[in-house]
Amino acid sequence: MDNSAIAAVFEELAELLEFRGENPFRIRAYQNGARAIRDLDEPISEIAADSDRDLAELSGIGKTLAEKIGVLLSTGSLPQLIELRQAVPEVVIAMARIPGLGAKKAAKLHDELNIKSLDDLAAACREGKVAAIKGFGKKTESSILDGLAIAKAASERIYWAAADKIVAELSEHMRGCDGISQMQWAGSYRRCRETVGDLDLLAVANDRAAAMDHLEAYPGRASTIARGDTKISIRVAKSFQVDMRLVDADQFGAALQYFTGSQAHNIHVRRIAKERGLKINEYGVFKIEDDTRIAGATEEDVYASIGLPVFAPELREDRHEFEWAQKNELPELVELDQIQGDLHMHTSATDGQNTIREMADAAIERGLKYIAITDHSQRVTVAGGLTAERLLEQWKIIDEVRPEYEDRLTIFKGIECDILEAGGMDLPDDVLAQADWVLASVHFGQKQPRDQITDRILGAIENPHVDCIAHPTGRLINRRDPYAVDMDAVMKAAKEHGKFLELNANPARLDLNDIHLAAAKRLKIPIVVNTDAHNIDGLDVMRFGILQARRGGLTAGDIANTLDLKDFLKLRKRLGQ
DNA sequence: GCCGTTTTCGGCCCGACTGTTTTCAGTCG
Numbered sequence: 001m002d003n004s005a006i007a008a009v010f011e012e013l014a015e016l017l018e019f020r021g022e023n024p025f026r027i028r029a030y031q032n033g034a035r036a037i038r039d040l041d042e043p044i045s046e047i048a049a050d051s052d053r054d055l056a057e058l059s060g061i062g063k064t065l066a067e068k069i070g071v072l073l074s075t076g077s078l079p080q081l082i083e084l085r086q087a088v089p090e091v092v093i094a095m096a097r098i099p100g101l102g103a104k105k106a107a108k109l110h111d112e113l114n115i116k117s118l119d120d121l122a123a124a125c126r127e128g129k130v131a132a133i134k135g136f137g138k139k140t141e142s143s144i145l146d147g148l149a150i151a152k153a154a155s156e157r158i159y160w161a162a163a164d165k166i167v168a169e170l171s172e173h174m175r176g177c178d179g180i181s182q183m184q185w186a187g188s189y190r191r192c193r194e195t196v197g198d199l200d201l202l203a204v205a206n207d208r209a210a211a212m213d214h215l216e217a218y219p220g221r222a223s224t225i226a227r228g229d230t231k232i233s234i235r236v237a238k239s240f241q242v243d244m245r246l247v248d249a250d251q252f253g254a255a256l257q258y259f260t261g262s263q264a265h266n267i268h269v270r271r272i273a274k275e276r277g278l279k280i281n282e283y284g285v286f287k288i289e290d291d292t293r294i295a296g297a298t299e300e301d302v303y304a305s306i307g308l309p310v311f312a313p314e315l316r317e318d319r320h321e322f323e324w325a326q327k328n329e330l331p332e333l334v335e336l337d338q339i340q341g342d343l344h345m346h347t348s349a350t351d352g353q354n355t356i357r358e359m360a361d362a363a364i365e366r367g368l369k370y371i372a373i374t375d376h377s378q379r380v381t382v383a384g385g386l387t388a389e390r391l392l393e394q395w396k397i398i399d400e401v402r403p404e405y406e407d408r409l410t411i412f413k414g415i416e417c418d419i420l421e422a423g424g425m426d427l428p429d430d431v432l433a434q435a436d437w438v439l440a441s442v443h444f445g446q447k448q449p450r451d452q453i454t455d456r457i458l459g460a461i462e463n464p465h466v467d468c469i470a471h472p473t474g475r476l477i478n479r480r481d482p483y484a485v486d487m488d489a490v491m492k493a494a495k496e497h498g499k500f501l502e503l504n505a506n507p508a509r510l511d512l513n514d515i516h517l518a519a520a521k522r523l524k525i526p527i528v529v530n531t532d533a534h535n536i537d538g539l540d541v542m543r544f545g546i547l548q549a550r551r552g553g554l555t556a557g558d559i560a561n562t563l564d565l566k567d568f569l570k571l572r573k574r575l576g577q
Numbered sequence: 578g579c580c581g582t583t584t585t586c587g588g589c590c591c592g593a594c595t596g597t598t599t600t601c602a603g604t605c606g
Binding site for chain 1: 578579580589590591592593594595596597598602603604605606
C-alpha cells in the first residue's frame with residue numbers, strides 16, 4: 001500500500017468513528033495521522049522497513065497508528081476498518097454530506113425514521129416526519145430538501161484556473177463599489193490549491209450594506225444564500241459559492257490570516273501563540289492575561305507578533321513551513337518571470353493549431369529564450385502523430401526557421417514520443433538519437449496494473465535518448481485517476497539515469513502534484529515546468545504550473561527551465577544527456 | 578489517539594452561526 005492508500009484508511013476510520021460518537025480528539029488524531037502520511041514526501045513503507053527509523057517519530061503518528069500502519073503494510077487491510085464499515089450504514093454517511101447535516105443528526109434520522117436511501121429522506125421531509133423529531137424543526141427540514149437538490153453540483157471543486165476567472169470578473173465588478181478601501185481574496189484560492197471549493201472575499205467598507213448590495217448586483221449572481229451584518233454568501237454559475245466578509249481595517253490582517261488557512265496551518269499558529277501567552281483569532285492577536293490587543297491590521301504584524309515570518313500562502317499547509325521558519329530556511333519560491341524556456345508544445349503538424357513560427361513568435365512575446373517543439377509520435381493516431389519520416393521533415397523545417405530567430409530564441413528539435421503498451425518507444429532509437437529533446441509519455445494502456453505500467457515508464461527512463469517523462473502520472477483532476485504507477489520507483493530511476501521529470505502546467509493536469517514535487521526536490525531531481533501548449537494561448541498556462549511548483553516548495557534552483565540556455569545545456573551535459 | 582523546557586496525565590485552536598431551545602448541541606471553516 002502506498003502513502004495515499006494508507007492515509008485514506010485513516011481518513012475513513014476517522015469518519016466512521018465520528019458516526020459512533022467517539023471522542024472528538026481521538027477522531028482528530030486519526031485525521032492528523034492521515035494528513036501526516038498523505039503529505040509525506042517519501043514512501044512510508046521505506047521508513048517502516050528501515051531498522052534505524054521509527055514510524056512513531058513522525059509528527060502525528062504515535063504507537064497505535066504506527067502499529068496499524070504495520071498491519072496495513074503487511075496484510076493490506078485493517079480489521080477495525082472492516083468492522084466499522086459494517087456498523088455504519090452507507091446512507092448515514094451520504095446524509096452527513098448534505099450541508100447542515102453532520103454525523104450526529106444523520107445517525108439520528110437513520111435510527112428514528114428508518115431511512116434507507118436519500119430518496120427516503122426526501123420523502124420523510126416532504127411528509128413532515130423530520131420536523132417532528134426532537135432537535136429538528138421546519139427549517140431543518142426544508143434546508144435538507146434544498147441541500148439534497150444542490151449537494152451534487154455544489155460539492156464539485158473547480159480548477160484553480162476556473163476560480164481565477166470568477167475572481168477576475170468579481171474583482172472588476174467590486175472595484176466599481178466606491179466605499180471599499182481594502183479587498184483581498186482568501187481561502188484555498190489564495191493558497192493556490194489545484195482545485196477550489198468556494199471563494200472567500202474580505203473587504204473593508206465604510207458602508208457595509210452598500211458593499212453587500214453591490215455584490216448582489218453582480219450580473220453573474222444566481223442566488224443569495226444568506227445575508228447578515230458582516231457576511232453575505234451568494235451563488236454564481238453552477239452553484240459555486242462566493243462569501244464576502246466585511247471587517248474593520250484594524251482587523252483586516254487577522255481576518256486575512258485566519259480565512260486564508262489552511263485549517264491545519266492555523267491550528268499550528270495558534271498553538272505557537274498559546275505557548276507565548278497569546279491568543280489569536282480572526283479579530284487580532286491578544287495577550288491571554290489581560291486581553292490586550294497587540295496586532296491585527298496586517299498579516300505581517302499578526303505573524304510578527306508571535307515571532308513568525310509571513311509565509312507564502314502556497315506553503316500554509318502545516319507540512320514543513322514551521323520547521324523551515326524555525327531554521328530560517330524558508331525557500332524563496334520560484335516566480336513566473338524566472339522561467340526562460342518551455343519544453344513541451346504542439347503544432348499544427350499534429351493536434352496543435354499553430355505553426356512552428358507562430359509558436360516561436362508567441363514564445364518570444366512571453367519572454368522565453370528557448371522552446372522545444374514536441375509533437376506527438378505515430379501511435380497517437382487521433383492526433384495525427386508523426387512517423388519517423390514526417391518527424392525528420394519537421395526537423396528540416398526547424399533547420400530552415402532557426403536563422404530567423406538567431407539571438408532571440410533557440411528552437412529545440414523535439415518529440416513527445418509515446419511509451420508503447422507493450423513497452424518500448426514509439427519511434428526507433430536511431431531517430432530519437434537525432435533529437436535535441438525527447439519527452440516520453442503514456443497515452444495508451446493507462447489502466448495497466450502497477451507493475452506493468454511502472455516497468456513501461458522505467459524502460460523509457462532507461463532509454464539513453466529519452467530526456468524527460470511528461471505528465472508522469474497521467475491524472476486529469478476531477479476526471480481521471482493517475483496511472484497505478486509506482487512514482488517512488490520512477491523518481492529513483494530518474495535520479496539514477498539523470499532524467500528530468502515534467503510538471504505539466506495544464507490546469508486540468510498539474511502533473512506532478514505538490515507532494516511529488518517536494519519528493520523530487522528532496523531527491524534533487526530536476527523539474528521542468530512545461531505548458532503542453534496546443535496553440536499560442538496555451539503558452540499562458542505556465543503560471544498555473546508555477547503556482548503548483550510553489551506549493552511543492554520549489555525554488556528557481558529546483559527548476560531546470562529557469563536556467564538560461566547556456567546553463568541549461570551545461571546541466572544536461574552534467575546529467576549525461 | 579497524540580504529545581511533552583508545566584513529560585506519563587490532562588490537555589488538545591477558536592469562534593460564528595443555526596435552529597431549537599431557554600442555555601445549548603451540532604455544524605462549519
